[in-house]
Amino acid sequence: MTNNIVEIDNLSFGYKGRLLHKGINMVFPRGKVVAIMGGSGSGKTTLLRLIGGQIKPTKGEVRVHGDVVHKQGRDGIFKLRRKMGMLFQQGALFTDLSVYENVAFPMRELTDLPNSMIHDLVLMKLNAVGLRGAHTLMPTELSGGMARRVALARAIALDPAIMMYDEPFAGLDPISMGVICSLIRSLNDALGATSIIVSHDVKETFLIADYVYFVADGVVTAEGTPDDLMQSTLPFVHQFVHGDKDGPVPFHYPAGNYQSELMKQH
Amino acid sequence: MTKSNPLISIIKTLQGLGHRMVERIWRLGAGARLFFLTIAYSAESFKRFHLTLREIYSTGVMSLLIVIVSAFFVGMVLALQGYNTLQKYGSSEAIGVLVSLSLVRELGPVVTALLFAGRAGTAITAEIGLMKTTEQLSAMEMMAVNPIARVVAPRFWAGVISMPVLATLFSMVGILGGYIVAVPLIGVDEGAFWSQMQANVDFQSDIVNGIIKSLVFGIACTMIALFEGFDAPPTAEGVSRATTRTVVISSLTVLGLDFVLTSFMLVI
Numbered sequence: 001m002t003n004n005i006v007e008i009d010n011l012s013f014g015y016k017g018r019l020l021h022k023g024i025n026m027v028f029p030r031g032k033v034v035a036i037m038g039g040s041g042s043g044k045t046t047l048l049r050l051i052g053g054q055i056k057p058t059k060g061e062v063r064v065h066g067d068v069v070h071k072q073g074r075d076g077i078f079k080l081r082r083k084m085g086m087l088f089q090q091g092a093l094f095t096d097l098s099v100y101e102n103v104a105f106p107m108r109e110l111t112d113l114p115n116s117m118i119h120d121l122v123l124m125k126l127n128a129v130g131l132r133g134a135h136t137l138m139p140t141e142l143s144g145g146m147a148r149r150v151a152l153a154r155a156i157a158l159d160p161a162i163m164m165y166d167e168p169f170a171g172l173d174p175i176s177m178g179v180i181c182s183l184i185r186s187l188n189d190a191l192g193a194t195s196i197i198v199s200h201d202v203k204e205t206f207l208i209a210d211y212v213y214f215v216a217d218g219v220v221t222a223e224g225t226p227d228d229l230m231q232s233t234l235p236f237v238h239q240f241v242h243g244d245k246d247g248p249v250p251f252h253y254p255a256g257n258y259q260s261e262l263m264k265q266h
Numbered sequence: 267m268t269k270s271n272p273l274i275s276i277i278k279t280l281q282g283l284g285h286r287m288v289e290r291i292w293r294l295g296a297g298a299r300l301f302f303l304t305i306a307y308s309a310e311s312f313k314r315f316h317l318t319l320r321e322i323y324s325t326g327v328m329s330l331l332i333v334i335v336s337a338f339f340v341g342m343v344l345a346l347q348g349y350n351t352l353q354k355y356g357s358s359e360a361i362g363v364l365v366s367l368s369l370v371r372e373l374g375p376v377v378t379a380l381l382f383a384g385r386a387g388t389a390i391t392a393e394i395g396l397m398k399t400t401e402q403l404s405a406m407e408m409m410a411v412n413p414i415a416r417v418v419a420p421r422f423w424a425g426v427i428s429m430p431v432l433a434t435l436f437s438m439v440g441i442l443g444g445y446i447v448a449v450p451l452i453g454v455d456e457g458a459f460w461s462q463m464q465a466n467v468d469f470q471s472d473i474v475n476g477i478i479k480s481l482v483f484g485i486a487c488t489m490i491a492l493f494e495g496f497d498a499p500p501t502a503e504g505v506s507r508a509t510t511r512t513v514v515i516s517s518l519t520v521l522g523l524d525f526v527l528t529s530f531m532l533v534i
Contacts, residue, residue, distance in 0.1 A: 052408050078410040092405035095396075109411045 003029050005162055005194040006051055011060035012218075013043070013050060020046055022218035023060065028162075033188050033195040035205045037240070038215035044198040045089075047215075048164050051196070052084060053077040064162065082110060085155035085193075086164040091147040093139040099126070099150050100135040106157045125153040129183060145176025149183070156187055163193050169201040177204055184208055202241050206230070214240065297493040303414050304422050304492070310412065311419035318420040318427075325386040325421070325488075326428030330435070332385050333378055337369075337436040340377060341443025344368055348444075349452055359458035363466045365444035366437075370467060370476045374437035376524050379483035382429060383516035387491035390421055391512040394495025395505035418492050425488025426481065433480035475531045482523060487516045 006028040013021045020043040028034045036044050049055050050062050056070040063069070064080050072080060093102050103122045107113055113121070126132045129149040139147060148168065155163065165184060169177050185208040188195040199205045205212070206226035214222040214229070214237055222229060222237045229237055238244065255261075311317065348364040394417065397403050403413045441463075448454040467473065491512045498508035 054404065054407060078412075081408055081410040084408065086405070086408045088401045088405055090400060092401040094402055094405075095400070106409045106411070109409070109416070 005030050005065060006196065007063040008047070008051075009061050009063065011050065011062060012058045013046060013055070014058050019058070020218055021057075021215075024215070024218075024220055026213055026220065026223075028194050028196055030194055031188075031192055032210040033185060033197065033208055035197040035199060035209040035212045036215060037198075037200060037202070037205060037212055039200065039240070042215045043218065044200075044215060045166050048086065048166055048196065048198055051162075051164065052081060052086065082158065083161045084164060085158070085160035085162070087148070087152050087155050087166065087168055089167045089170055091139075091144075091151035093142075093147055093151055093154070095139050097139075098135070099131065099137050099139070099142070102139070102150060103135075103154045103157055105154065110158065121157070125157055126150070128156070128187065129153045130179070143176075145172050145179065148172065148176070148180055152180070152183060152187070156191065159191055159193075161193055163188065163191075163195045165195065165197045165199070167199055168197065169199060169204050177201075181208055200240075202243075293493075293497065296497065297489065300414075300418070300493050300496060301489050304419050304489075307412060307415040308419045308423065310415040311423070314416075314420075317416070318423050321420045321424030322428055325382075325390065325424045326432060329382060329385045329428070329432060332381055333432050333436050334439050336377065336381055337374075337439035338443040340373060340436075341365060341369065341440030341445075342447045344373075344440070345444035345447035345452070349448060349454070358452075358454055360462055361444070361448045361454055362459035362463035365448070366441050366463045366467050367472060369437040369440040369444075370472050372524070372528075374440065375433045375476050375479040375483055376520060378429065378433040378436045378480060379487055379520040380517055382425075382432065382484075383487045383491070383513055383520070386425065386428075387487050387512045387516050388509050390425075390488070390491040391495040391498070391509045392505060394418075394421075394492065395498035395500075395508050398496070398498060399500040399502075399505060418496065421492060422488050425491075426484045429484025429487070430477050430480045433476065433483075437476065471531070478531075479524065479527050482527060483520050486519050486523060490516045490519060 004027040006026075008024055008026040011021055011024045012019060024047070026034075026036070026047075036047055038044050046055070050057055051064065051069065053062075053069045053072065061068045061070065065083065067076070067080060069077070069080065093099075094105065097105065100122055103125050104118050107118045107121060123132055123135065126135055129152050131146060131149055131153065134142070134146065134150070139150070142150060163184075168180050168184060172180065181204045184195060184197065187193070197205060197209060206229075209226055212224065212226055212229055213220050216236055222232060222234050224232070230241060232238060232241070344365045345361060348361050348368075349358055352358045352360055352364065394403075397417065403417065406413045406416060445459065449456045449459055494508040494512045494515070495505075498504045
């Protein structure tokens, strides 16, 4: 039996005539924290949506626990998603529900657990992210970091086998960033889950990831452990990891001749 | 400076027109699809009927104030205008019939639907549009929870249930407003006011038909609000445009449907 929980095999995806991914191959082994990194617009979040079955690939396939995601019917997809948890970029908390009810939401919707058990589980999950004391608050009363932690508690509510994080560090202060960073690693190890992190924050991601894929121009340009990639001499990886201003990633979006555009009469 | 070719601009205009037509047909199809999915997932939604009850509160109960106040004024104006015309023909006692028939047959269902579209419809569109913008609907999908059963269906049934109740209340309060102007203020005979109303308002052809109208308007207004929210581009501008479209499309649909329904009801 393969040890890979998620496998992306020769995957291509595009829309409106533009190919975003061109034959991507990745594997996510059991118990590991694997990061997908790349610049903005490189299709990192789209990869998470492909794994979750929210969109279908143009070519190739994504397998979760050996099942091809896009070949599943509605029930099959929902069955697979019950094994997944996802932390959205801005938390995506339900604004009409309290912190407690947000964490209880998947339990109420997907299980027949009695209220007393849901109560205990919700408090345990909130305690794991350090926010048990905030269970009566509404999402509008939370800071960005707290909202992300509540969303994390909700994502792990049903102890998923696969955790997906979409830009978990974006827009957080250094303290919240550190908290989220250590939570991702500790929860992964405690749950025995497989974590997929999509991010462009090099420092935090390299701190907790076991393996990293770099995506650019629709392909995997580099992969390896954080230590390997820190030493990489590949121009793109070097520019990204060290934050160099000059390199293979252009500053300008592709455009026509600057001078002729300025001189053009309207 | 280059001069634009008139043929090219005609072709571009036609292309734009065609594109808009195709887009509208596509949206109509997508709306119909959402409607059928909502019906299909309603049974799943009814298992948690408290969600529908909560939506009845926010769409129906919260619309009560605007409906009651509007109905009161509409009834009073109807009585004033009606009396002004009827007294010229010496039939001012028929004011009760005029007020009640106008309200029960037309103004009750139509004005309630227009108010509903402005008060509850916009709230539904903005709420669902923002849920989409803040990825709450995506989060629900990723949790293996069907957003149509959890979010759309309870709001749909809340609108469908609330509208006839609101329209009936509108007619009742409107008649009360008409009574206050006609009887205590103008001095129309109270007995004539009520007895003529009782004799001339038919339960089947007036009251039931009015309720049927409000039911159809309820389905149309709620579905339009839901679809616009669900289809809104996930940006501030997208939600704002969708909210505006809800009011415009709902109002036009209600007025158009009213003509069609009235025609059918008069023939039958």
